[in-house]
Amino acid sequence: QKEVEQNSGPLSVPEGAIASLNCTYSDRGSQSFFWYRQYSGKSPELIMFIYSNGDKEDGRFTAQLNKASQYVSLLIRDSQPSDSATYLCAVVNYGGSQGNLIFGKGTKLSVKP
Amino acid sequence: EAQVTQNPRYLITVTGKKLTVTCSQNMNHEYMSWYRQDPGLGLRQIYYSMNVEVTDKGDVPEGYKVSRKEKRNFPLILESPSPNQTSLYFCASSLGRAKFFGPGTRLTVL
Numbered sequence: 001q002k003e004v005e006q007n008s009g010p011l012s013v014p015e016g017a018i019a020s021l022n023c024t025y026s027d028r029g030s031q032s033f034f035w036y037r038q039y040s041g042k043s044p045e046l047i048m049f050i051y052s053n054g055d056k057e058d059g060r061f062t063a064q065l066n067k068a069s070q071y072v073s074l075l076i077r078d079s080q081p082s083d084s085a086t087y088l089c090a091v092v093n094y095g096g097s098q099g100n101l102i103f104g105k106g107t108k109l110s111v112k113p
Numbered sequence: 114e115a116q117v118t119q120n121p122r123y124l125i126t127v128t129g130k131k132l133t134v135t136c137s138q139n140m141n142h143e144y145m146s147w148y149r150q151d152p153g154l155g156l157r158q159i160y161y162s163m164n165v166e167v168t169d170k171g172d173v174p175e176g177y178k179v180s181r182k183e184k185r186n187f188p189l190i191l192e193s194p195s196p197n198q199t200s201l202y203f204c205a206s207s208l209g210r211a212k213f214f215g216p217g218t219r220l221t222v223l
Contacts, residue, residue, distance in 0.1 A: 034211065034212075042216075042217075043203055043214035043215060043216050043217050044156070044203070044212075044214050045214070046211050046212065046213070049211055088155070088156065100158070100161070100171075101146075101158070101212060103148075103155050103156040103157075104155065105153070105154070105155035106155060
């Protein structure tokens with residue numbers, strides 16, 4: 001069973017701090033990695049994707065991928081209360097079609113003013 | 114506006130009464146899929162479609178049917194709903210490997 005694991009949280013950080021969200025995956029052949037944000041009662045919203053080892057930055061968000069360790073993370077700099085949400089890590093496995101995106105169960109982030 | 118729409122958004126029904134949840138996208142995406150989301154279980158894929166007339170099972174297909182007769186539409190059919198299908202359902206369409214989700218349908222089966 002190919003799995004994507006996340007700490008369910010809640011992760012609580014003060015406003016202005018860096019929030020670090022982590023994800024591990026079991027399929028060493030996984031190719032594509034995504035981070036979605038989901039506000040309570042709303043649909044998941046894509047915020048970052050990363051395909052290659054290393055860091056990818058987009059505004060306050062940085063995705064980090066380490067394929068050797070099968071580890072992907074999301075850093076949120078200068079966290080704001082509006083960042084409070086559940087963050088879902090998702091992976092496309094090797095040979096998987098575009099339809100076959102495996103999601104973790106999500107980490108709930110709370111940013112305290 | 115580029116979007117994925119679902120109807121109905123909320124539905125309460127009874128065991129055994131056939132229902133259809135519609136999904137439509139206006140982005141000309143080839144890939145569409147259905148997920149259910151349950152507390153503690155996360156998002157699980159029910160079915161997906163790589164193009165018109167091409168559908169395949171996801172991780173939890175039992176009790177569901179789909180069809181893809183047109184590129185823009187991908188309805189989810191529950192022929193005989195049961196209480197364990199009470200869930201939050203999301204339709205998604207894909208551009209490349211990135212998925213765009215509809216607003217969700219909260220289904221309760223009594």
